[in-house]
Structure formats: C-alpha cells, structure tokens
Amino acid sequence: MKAYELIQQLEDEHWRTIKTRQIKDLIAALSGLYLEASAVASEANPGSTVEINIETVNRSSADMRLLSTQLTKGRADIHNMELGNNQKTVFKQKAQIDPNADYTGPYWLLKKGSLGVYNVEDPNLIGKPETPRALMATFNLEIAGKPISFDRTVIRRYSKPDKGEIYEPFEILPAATASFKDKVLLFPDGNAKPVPVTVVAHKDDLEGEIEIKTASGWQVDQPKQEFSISRKGEEVTLNFMLTPPATESEDYIYPVIRINGNEITHQLEVIPYSHIPKQSVLLPAEVKVVRLNLEKAGENIGYIPGAGDNVPESLRQIGYNVQLVEPEDIQQGELNKYDAIVVGIRAYNVSEDLKFKQPILMEYVKNGGTLVLQYNTAGRRDRPFTQLAPYPLKLSRDRVTDENSEVNFLAASHPVLNFPNPITKKDFEGWVQERGLYFPDEWDERFTPVLSMNDEGESAKSGSLLVTSYGKGHYIYTGLSFFRELPAGVPGAYKLFTNILSIGKKNLKKKPNIKG
Numbered sequence: 001m002k003a004y005e006l007i008q009q010l011e012d013e014h015w016r017t018i019k020t021r022q023i024k025d026l027i028a029a030l031s032g033l034y035l036e037a038s039a040v041a042s043e044a045n046p047g048s049t050v051e052i053n054i055e056t057v058n059r060s061s062a063d064m065r066l067l068s069t070q071l072t073k074g075r076a077d078i079h080n081m082e083l084g085n086n087q088k089t090v091f092k093q094k095a096q097i098d099p100n101a102d103y104t105g106p107y108w109l110l111k112k113g114s115l116g117v118y119n120v121e122d123p124n125l126i127g128k129p130e131t132p133r134a135l136m137a138t139f140n141l142e143i144a145g146k147p148i149s150f151d152r153t154v155i156r157r158y159s160k161p162d163k164g165e166i167y168e169p170f171e172i173l174p175a176a177t178a179s180f181k182d183k184v185l186l187f188p189d190g191n192a193k194p195v196p197v198t199v200v201a202h203k204d205d206l207e208g209e210i211e212i213k214t215a216s217g218w219q220v221d222q223p224k225q226e227f228s229i230s231r232k233g234e235e236v237t238l239n240f241m242l243t244p245p246a247t248e249s250e251d252y253i254y255p256v257i258r259i260n261g262n263e264i265t266h267q268l269e270v271i272p273y274s275h276i277p278k279q280s281v282l283l284p285a286e287v288k289v290v291r292l293n294l295e296k297a298g299e300n301i302g303y304i305p306g307a308g309d310n311v312p313e314s315l316r317q318i319g320y321n322v323q324l325v326e327p328e329d330i331q332q333g334e335l336n337k338y339d340a341i342v343v344g345i346r347a348y349n350v351s352e353d354l355k356f357k358q359p360i361l362m363e364y365v366k367n368g369g370t371l372v373l374q375y376n377t378a379g380r381r382d383r384p385f386t387q388l389a390p391y392p393l394k395l396s397r398d399r400v401t402d403e404n405s406e407v408n409f410l411a412a413s414h415p416v417l418n419f420p421n422p423i424t425k426k427d428f429e430g431w432v433q434e435r436g437l438y439f440p441d442e443w444d445e446r447f448t449p450v451l452s453m454n455d456e457g458e459s460a461k462s463g464s465l466l467v468t469s470y471g472k473g474h475y476i477y478t479g480l481s482f483f484r485e486l487p488a489g490v491p492g493a494y495k496l497f498t499n500i501l502s503i504g505k506k507n508l509k510k511k512p513n514i515k516g
Contacts, residue, residue, distance in 0.1 A: 004027065054091050073096070370504060408460075
C-alpha cells in the first residue's frame with residue numbers, strides 16, 4: 001500500500017495511470033483478493049434493469065473493509081463491512097443499463113465497411129482489441145486503513161453438470177435482431193420471390209414492426225409487417241414478396257426493426273466455441289439481391305461433392321434441378337438422366353472412391369454427357385492419380401490471385417463464350433478474392449484453352465478453362481474460382497458457368513425434372 005500511495009504522487013499522468021493499474025493488480029494478487037460481479041442473465045438491453053451478484057473474498061490476514069460498491073452510472077451501495085480472512089461475502093445489486101449504451105459486439109463490425117477498410121464511428125475505439133464493456137463494477141475498499149478502489153467487468157457465471165463453472169461475457173444486445181436465410185438472392189428472370197426474414201427476441205413480451213428497405217427498381221409487396229414474440233430467445237419468420245427490376249441490377253436490401261421508437265438494423269451471430277469466450281457478433285443485416293438476364297439449356301445437374309462448397313445451392317437459385325451424387329452411388333447408366341455432371345472442388349483429394357469411378361464418368365461423357373471438373377490438386381506431380389481427363393492433362397500450382405486482373409479471350413468464338421449468354425470482359429468485373437487456382441500447365445492438343453490471365457509481373461496463364469469433345473459429349477476442366485464467385489452473387493460468373501453447363505445443348509429439348 002505504501003507503493004500505491006507513492007505512485008499517486010507522480011506528476012506524469014500517463015505513467016501514473018499505467019503504474020496505478022499495475023500496482024492494483026499486484027496488491028490483489030498478493031492478498032488473494034477475489035472480487036466478482038456476475039449478472040443473473042447473460043445479456044440485457046439498453047434501458048433495462050439487471051440483477052448483479054456481488055462476491056468478495058479476502059484470502060489473507062490483511063486488514064480490509066468493503067466500503068461500497070458501484071455499478072456503471074448507478075448509485076453507490078454502502079456496505080462498510082469487514083472482509084475477514086477467507087470469509088466469502090455475497091449480496092445482490094441492481095444495475096440500470098444506460099438507454100444509450102453501446103452494444104457489445106466488435107465495434108469494427110457494427111457498420112458496413114468497404115474492401116479492406118472497417119467503418120468505425122468512434123475514432124477513440126480504433127486500435128482497441130475489444131469493444132469496452134458497458135457495465136463495470138467498482139469495489140471501494142480500505143486496506144490497512146488506506147482507501148483503494150478496484151474495477152471489475154461484469155460477467156456471467158453459471159454451471160453445467162458436464163462442464164462445471166462457465167464464465168461468459170455479459171453482453172448488451174438490442175431488443176431484437178433480424179436475419180435473412182441466404183446471403184445472396186438471385187433472380188434469373190422478372191418473377192417475384194419470397195424473402196423470409198427471421199426476427200429473434202432478446203427480451204420477453206416483444207412487439208414491434210419490421211420493414212424491408214429496398215434499392216431503386218426493387219419492389220416489396222407489403223413492405224411493413226408487425227410481429228409479436230412472447231419469450232426471450234424465441235423467433236418468428238416473416239415472408240416478403242420481392243419483385244426485381246426489368247433490367248440487370250445488383251444491390252442490397254435490409255430490414256429495419258422498430259420497437260418503441262427505436263430502430264434496429266443488426267443481425268446476431270453467436271460463436272460458442274468452448275476453447276474461447278463466447279462471442280456475440282452484431283453485423284449489419286442485409287442480403288445481396290441480383291437480377292440476371294440469364295438463359296440456360298438443360299435442367300438437371302448431378303453434383304459430386306468435394307471438400308465443401310455452396311455451388312449446388314447457387315445453381316438451384318437460378319432454376320437448375322441439382323441432385324447430389326455421392327461417389328459410391330455412381331453406377332453404369334445411372335448418370336444419363338443428368339444434362340451435366342459437376343465435380344466439386346478437390347473431390348479427388350477427399351474421396352478415394354472417386355478415381356475408381358472415373359471409367360463410368362468418361363463413359364457418360366462419351367455417350368453425350370457434359371462433365372465439369374472444378375479445381376483439384378489430385379493431378380499434381382507429387383500425387384499418383386493423373387487420369388482426371390479423357391486426354392493427358394497435368395495440373396500445376398499456377399493461380400491468379402488478383403481478382404481484378406485482366407482476362408483475355410483466346411477462343412472468342414467458342415460456344416462457352418457465346419451460348420446461351422454472350423460473355424464480354426465486363427462479365428469478369430466484380431469477382432471476389434481471386435480469379436482461380438491450380439491451373440493445368442500442360443494439356444493435350446485436343447483441349448481448347450479459352451481464357452488467359454495473369455497476376456502483375458507474372459507470365460500469362462492459359463489453363464483456367466479447358467474444353468474438349470470426347471465421343472458425343474464434352475469435358476471441361478476449370479480452375480476458375482466458381483466456388484467463391486457463385487455464392488458471392490457475381491453475375492458474370494453465373495453467365496459463364498451456365499454456358500459451361502449448356503455446351504452442346506443448343507438443340508436439346510427440355511427434359512422433365514428428375515425426381516428424388
């Protein structure tokens with residue numbers, strides 16, 4: 001305590017603040033002083049009241065008294081009690097949450113940013129590892145007759161039979177949050193689609209209104225709807241009919257929840273990993289909406305899963321009937337019902353069975369089918385399996401990481417660049433993260449390289465899209481990152497991938513959708 005008193009006499013405020021914090025930590029550690037403020041609930045809303053359990057233990061023979069405790073912006077509760085050696089003291093105190101309290105999600109994610117830049121309203125927060133907690137407890141003590149105060153963050157402590165005591169952050173959340181089922185909604189024509197919006201209550205007896213805000217040209221039938229949720233943690237899903245504009249368009253729509261005059265535009269993502277503190281991340285609630293003028297030939301797609309991607313769902317959004325085909329289910333003659341077979345990313349890496357099904361896949365192509373192989377690493381020189389294609393094809397580590405790199409057409413008249421959707425360089429704008437990866441660098445002369453691209457300072461890479469005929473059908477290998485572009489709603493990627501699936505089908509009659 002003598003050192004603490006001397007530090008308070010320092011004239012340099014900067015060092016006085018730092019050393020005061022350090023000496024307080026040292027005093028608490030040496031005396032075994034345990035101070036805790038635990039909320040009875042894991043979360044609260046701005047303007048609400050929450051009960052706090054205050055606990056103190058003096059694990060030493062030091063002369064200590066608890067003079068008072070105070071919660072953020074609340075009155076001080078006077079105690080003036082002795083803290084005896086190893087005697088636990090527990091009492092309750094109510095906290096009134098500031099109606100203007102900041103939410104406890106990461107401050108750099110609360111507002112929508114731009115590419116590589118976060119949008120932070122309060123510049124004083126920039127650089128802080130966490131959003132400062134809205135509710136703190138101050139313990140005013142007297143140790144050896146000298147006054148000293150300790151601040152503690154209010155937490156949530158509870159127990160489970162299988163895990164014991166669990167400590168979690170106490171969080172300030174809005175009264176409700178809203179989220180969309182999908183991150184991207186695609187409209188391949190002018191027809192309206194239902195847009196489900198889920199509202200989650202973070203308090204009991206919640207009543208309010210939700211409105212869908214749209215961009216110019218997009219129309220919502222009955223944009224405002226009322227909702228009522230009786231219990232905290234429950235949710236309700238409301239459907240809105242969204243009609244796209246007549247012409248191609250990319251934009252965002254977002255929900256606005258109104259409760260007692262307050263507007264909320266956030267969605268909540270909870271990360272409950274057991275090896276880190278629970279994270280409640282508040283993000284701007286929105287969904288990307290894309291109107292495409294898209295033509296396609298063929299309806300039924302078989303998709304062989306790979307290492308995991310969202311391409312099947314993306315294709316369903318533009319009207320394809322997509323069925324997952326597991327490698328063990330690939331049988332002779334069973335694939336003929338599909339207009340095209342698409343192999344997922346790295347499928348040959350994660351499925352040992354797939355290489356034994358290669359003769360069946362090649363027979364499917366030979367009989368008139370279309371097989372599209374997305375990027376794999378199984379054909380690299382350090383891997384034994386090389387029979388990915390009907391003709392010799394060697395994969396490399398070639399890639400193009402700049403998503404804005406120029407794309408040149410090596411075969412401008414090729415069907416994949418013309419039917420049923422004309423492809424221009426504009427269709428390679430707005431791509432995300434990269435162009436592609438693991439391009440072949442050697443291939444048989446019967447393959448047609450369609451595109452060329454490169455990162456700055458590197459040689460041109462021509463293996464991103466290779467097409468060949470085999471028998472009556474077509475085989476396509478592509479290292480283009482469709483597994484990134486399609487879920488991101490990139491219009492040009494959809495047009496190009498649709499052309500790939502449509503190859504050789506100009507005169508194909510529409511098949512009925514397959515069942516199952």
